[in-house]
Amino acid sequence: MRAPGTVAAGETLLAVENVSLRFGGVKAITDVSFDIRKGEIRAIIGPNGAGKTSMLNCINGFYYPQEGRITFKGETRRRMRPYVAASQGIARTFQNVALFKGMSTLDNIMAGRTLKMNRGFFWQLLRYGPAMAEEIEHRKVVEEIIDFLQIEHIRKVPVGKLPYGLQKRVELARALAMEPELLLLDEPMAGMNLEEKEDMCRFILDVNQQYGTTIALIEHDMGVVMDLSDRVVVLEYGRKIADGTPEAVKRDQRVIDAYLGVAH
Amino acid sequence: MDTLYAVFIDPFMQMGSAPDLLVQTLWEGLVAGVLYALIALGFVLIFKASGVFNFAQGIMVVFAALTLVGLYEKGVPAWIAVFLTLGVMFLLAVTIERVVLRPLVNQPDIILFMATFGITYFLIGFGESLFGGNPKQMIAGELGLPRGAVEMKMLGGFVSFQKIDIAAAIIASAMIAGLAVFFQYTRIGRALRAVADSHKAALSVGISLNQIWVIVWFAAGIVALVTGIMWGARSDVSFALEIVALKALPVLILGGFTSVPGAIVGGLLIGVGEKLGEFYWGPLIGGGIESWLAYFIALAFLLFRPQGLFGDKIIERI
Amino acid sequence: MFYRETGQFKTSYQADMAVFPIRQDRIGLALILLAAFVVIPFFGSDFIISSVMIPFLVFSLAAIGLNILTGYTGLISLGTAAFMGVGAYACYKLTTFFPNINIIVLILVSGLFSAAVGVLFGLPSLRIKGFYLAVATLAAQFFLQWCFVRVPWLFNYNASGAIEVPQRTLFDIPITGALASPETRYFVCLGLVVVLTWFASNLLHGRIGRSWMAVRDMDIAAELMGIRLLNTKLLAFAVSSFYCGVAGAMMIFLWYGGGEAADVFSIRLSFNILFMVIIGGLGSLVGSFFGAAFLASLPTIMKFGLPAIGVPLAGATAEHVTFMLVGALIIFFLIVEPHGLARLWQIGKQKLRTWPFPY
Numbered sequence: 001m002r003a004p005g006t007v008a009a010g011e012t013l014l015a016v017e018n019v020s021l022r023f024g025g026v027k028a029i030t031d032v033s034f035d036i037r038k039g040e041i042r043a044i045i046g047p048n049g050a051g052k053t054s055m056l057n058c059i060n061g062f063y064y065p066q067e068g069r070i071t072f073k074g075e076t077r078r079r080m081r082p083y084v085a086a087s088q089g090i091a092r093t094f095q096n097v098a099l100f101k102g103m104s105t106l107d108n109i110m111a112g113r114t115l116k117m118n119r120g121f122f123w124q125l126l127r128y129g130p131a132m133a134e135e136i137e138h139r140k141v142v143e144e145i146i147d148f149l150q151i152e153h154i155r156k157v158p159v160g161k162l163p164y165g166l167q168k169r170v171e172l173a174r175a176l177a178m179e180p181e182l183l184l185l186d187e188p189m190a191g192m193n194l195e196e197k198e199d200m201c202r203f204i205l206d207v208n209q210q211y212g213t214t215i216a217l218i219e220h221d222m223g224v225v226m227d228l229s230d231r232v233v234v235l236e237y238g239r240k241i242a243d244g245t246p247e248a249v250k251r252d253q254r255v256i257d258a259y260l261g262v263a264h
Numbered sequence: 265m266d267t268l269y270a271v272f273i274d275p276f277m278q279m280g281s282a283p284d285l286l287v288q289t290l291w292e293g294l295v296a297g298v299l300y301a302l303i304a305l306g307f308v309l310i311f312k313a314s315g316v317f318n319f320a321q322g323i324m325v326v327f328a329a330l331t332l333v334g335l336y337e338k339g340v341p342a343w344i345a346v347f348l349t350l351g352v353m354f355l356l357a358v359t360i361e362r363v364v365l366r367p368l369v370n371q372p373d374i375i376l377f378m379a380t381f382g383i384t385y386f387l388i389g390f391g392e393s394l395f396g397g398n399p400k401q402m403i404a405g406e407l408g409l410p411r412g413a414v415e416m417k418m419l420g421g422f423v424s425f426q427k428i429d430i431a432a433a434i435i436a437s438a439m440i441a442g443l444a445v446f447f448q449y450t451r452i453g454r455a456l457r458a459v460a461d462s463h464k465a466a467l468s469v470g471i472s473l474n475q476i477w478v479i480v481w482f483a484a485g486i487v488a489l490v491t492g493i494m495w496g497a498r499s500d501v502s503f504a505l506e507i508v509a510l511k512a513l514p515v516l517i518l519g520g521f522t523s524v525p526g527a528i529v530g531g532l533l534i535g536v537g538e539k540l541g542e543f544y545w546g547p548l549i550g551g552g553i554e555s556w557l558a559y560f561i562a563l564a565f566l567l568f569r570p571q572g573l574f575g576d577k578i579i580e581r582i
Numbered sequence: 583m584f585y586r587e588t589g590q591f592k593t594s595y596q597a598d599m600a601v602f603p604i605r606q607d608r609i610g611l612a613l614i615l616l617a618a619f620v621v622i623p624f625f626g627s628d629f630i631i632s633s634v635m636i637p638f639l640v641f642s643l644a645a646i647g648l649n650i651l652t653g654y655t656g657l658i659s660l661g662t663a664a665f666m667g668v669g670a671y672a673c674y675k676l677t678t679f680f681p682n683i684n685i686i687v688l689i690l691v692s693g694l695f696s697a698a699v700g701v702l703f704g705l706p707s708l709r710i711k712g713f714y715l716a717v718a719t720l721a722a723q724f725f726l727q728w729c730f731v732r733v734p735w736l737f738n739y740n741a742s743g744a745i746e747v748p749q750r751t752l753f754d755i756p757i758t759g760a761l762a763s764p765e766t767r768y769f770v771c772l773g774l775v776v777v778l779t780w781f782a783s784n785l786l787h788g789r790i791g792r793s794w795m796a797v798r799d800m801d802i803a804a805e806l807m808g809i810r811l812l813n814t815k816l817l818a819f820a821v822s823s824f825y826c827g828v829a830g831a832m833m834i835f836l837w838y839g840g841g842e843a844a845d846v847f848s849i850r851l852s853f854n855i856l857f858m859v860i861i862g863g864l865g866s867l868v869g870s871f872f873g874a875a876f877l878a879s880l881p882t883i884m885k886f887g888l889p890a891i892g893v894p895l896a897g898a899t900a901e902h903v904t905f906m907l908v909g910a911l912i913i914f915f916l917i918v919e920p921h922g923l924a925r926l927w928q929i930g931k932q933k934l935r936t937w938p939f940p941y
Contacts, residue, residue: 100800374712
């Protein structure tokens with residue numbers, strides 16, 4: 001389904017080196033380095049306000065870090081427009097669902113295909129011939145994703161009317177429609193009940209295994225993080241305090257202090 | 265070369281050679297600016313407290329002035345007419361809160377903005393059917409406002425100041441000071457600032473949103489009446505003011521939507537900039553540039569500082 | 583009862599993606615077109631055609647233009663009338679320079695000029711959002727209106743400052759100028775509106791329409807998905823202004839037949855078009871027609887309809903009451919149905935579809 005990437009499985013897909021981000025005097029991220037390997041599920045955890053979402057924002061070009069370098073597929077950059085990140089194969093979902101509320105599920109996911117569609121304005125005017133063929137071709141891909149995430153029944157429903165759990169799923173579908181190499185998930189299970197969480201976990205694992213998509217995820221549910229992820233990076237107050245396998249991180253004294261507090 | 269000279273050098277030579285004219289133009293600009301600032305102030309009051317971008321503020325000015333003059337023409341003594349008009353503005357605030365704002369709570373800003381278009385059109389129609397569409401004379405004399413002009417000899421010429429303009433500046437300053445004190449130091453003022461920050465949070469600590477809305481819309485109504493009197497005393501009271509009132513928008517952009525000092529500084533800047541532009545640069549391209557200059561000043565400004573003069577830098581979050 | 587989709591199975595994605603997937607809708611559309619092309623021109627009076635139908639078509643096109651910008655892309659514009667004016671003046675200059683080219687071609691080409699001006703004034707939209715953008719479009723409104731008065735080249739240095747519509751023919755039938763009959767002018771308007779509406783519908787149902795709506799609903803997410811904001815917004819400005827420009831050219835050449843165009847394209851007209859879009863339904867093509875029909879017929883109804891049912895109204899009062907009514911209706915619609923007449927229409931259809939067993 002997907003063209004082979006230039007990075008082989010197990011090698012570094014994305015490297016973050018010494019990244020710092022400030023808003024005026026507020027330091028959101030200070031000198032953070034880590035890497036994401038092709039094909040793995042990488043969790044980013046940390047207490048509230050640790051700079052996790054800001055980190056994702058840096059990775060896909062929404063914020064510009066003042067210092068440091070980000071290397072994706074061997075290309076290093078400091079500043080990048082979000083659409084360049086998107087066209088290089090970085091997709092994401094958002095902490096607070098950021099769907100296109102006025103559009104149907106189908107249109108939302110189809111919008112995820114925008115980058116792959118290139119029929120020009122005049123064919124679009126006619127909506128005939130090549131433009132129609134292109135629509136149908138992409139519709140087929142989208143239907144596969146809909147099928148995969150089991151959201152057939154809400155295909156034509158405006159997403160603003162959907163319950164929260166389904167909205168999160170549609171958002172995942174939209175990100176998948178971009179056929180990303182790197183998928184950033186910002187708290188994909190926030191506010192879900194146990195059953196919905198289990199579903200979502202299964203989808204994430206399936207995406208990782210079936211499509212071979214590399215996934216970076218922010219999550220607060222430690223059980224989920226420990227089960228899903230191959231490696232975990234822990235942030236606190238914008239600094240990296242631990243990095244390694246879930247088991248190693250779980251035993252790290254600084255992580256325990258950050259989550260449980262330090263006895264004084 | 266000639267064009268460059270005409271645009272970049274000649275106007276300043278003119279300013280230098282006739283400083284009295286420059287002062288006169290600046291004064292005219294400041295006076296226009298005070299009125300823009302007053303209209304903008306009405307906008308800011310409402311925007312701060314309810315997040316509604318009140319497009320109808322300009323028409324509220326006309327409506328207040330028309331009501332005042334209309335009542336006077338019906339034989340009501342001038343000062344009683346003022347109080348009756350205040351009453352009308354209060355009724356208007358209550359009605360708007362009941363009929364427009366309350367059913368639209370929690371709607372997107374843009375919907376509320378459009379609703380104020382509806383208020384604008386309704387008030388135009390309502391005002392015209394009550395008072396007719398003809399321009400009216402403001403009852404400035406009856407209200408004890410001064411007439412005539414003060415001529416001052418300065419800078420080798422004469423500069424004339426209309427007394428009414430001086431009065432307008434003083435009254436406007438007093439009113440702004442009063443409002444500032446009211447909002448900073450009273451209980452209602454504090455509640456109002458709370459509402460401005462977050463409707464839901466304010467509701468949850470027991471602040472009555474409806475009451476606050478009535479109060480700010482009434483306050484904006486008072487500002488509108490004062491503006492209307494000042495404006496009417498300079499020219500006629502008519503719906504032509506509707507177009508002029510739109511000038512408050514560039515003022516707001518300069519000053520920021522939530523800043524009272526911003527509205528004042530912005531108003532003065534726009535007023536002065538507009539008059540200087542018209543007087544010194546207007547003739548170069550045929551005059552009448554007052555109609556759009558303010559918008560271009562605001563636009564140019566926006567491109568460099570999208571958050572306004574006094575606004576904080578906006579950090580987008582997701 | 584006749585409005586059912588039972589038994590109509592879609593067997594291809596193409597069928598599912600059709601603009602009118604239900605057969606009855608397609609029949610309805612055919613009937614409407616039949617009425618517009620046959621019934622009205624042959625049975626309508628000149629009065630109906632020239633003071634109800636032609637204004638309705640012109641306003642519909644302008645409303646579609648504004649809806650593309652405001653309803654679909656979420657960019658508020660208060661400068662619609664100015665962009666219409668650009669179309670009208672461009673068309674006037676084009677007829678002067680190219681007297682031999684068919685006027686219909688020129689009307690369409692003048693839309694391109696309007697599109698160019700629209701893009702120019704749309705440039706700030708990348709940095710400016712919401713109300714701020716409304717002010718940018720006000721700059722366009724007042725500046726362009728000033729140009730219409732102060733740049734005599736635009737109206738060929740006429741002493742009156744008015745546009746004089748020359749006589750132009752198609753197959754030897756006059757379609758503009760004093761000799762053109764209301765029916766021919768109506769046909770030209772109708773043809774243009776039908777074709778341009780079809781184009782708009784195609785655009786909106788495809789990739790471009792989705793990008794516009796994505797920018798409207800959540801611009802940051804759209805950008806992070808690879809939709810280039812500036813290009814998308816400028817394209818919306820261009821297409822929207824094109825429609826407005828064509829509507830403006832039609833307004834002067836096919837409806838007014840000339841006149842003091844600078845007064846016509848005032849901020850009041852901008853507001854009126856905006857109201858049509860609000861009342862009709864933001865983000866709905868069919869709503870643009872509903873809104874235009876409603877506001878275009880309201881003055882006529884007030885002037886002639888009310889006296890006919892025994893409510894006497896003087897001319898001026900009627901105008902004032904119209905104002906009040908429009909204002910009240912806007913508020914009413916925003917409260918009751920922010921999606922306007924178009925949504926009511928949809929709800930009605932949905933009810934009909936499931937009638938008599940809605941569950």
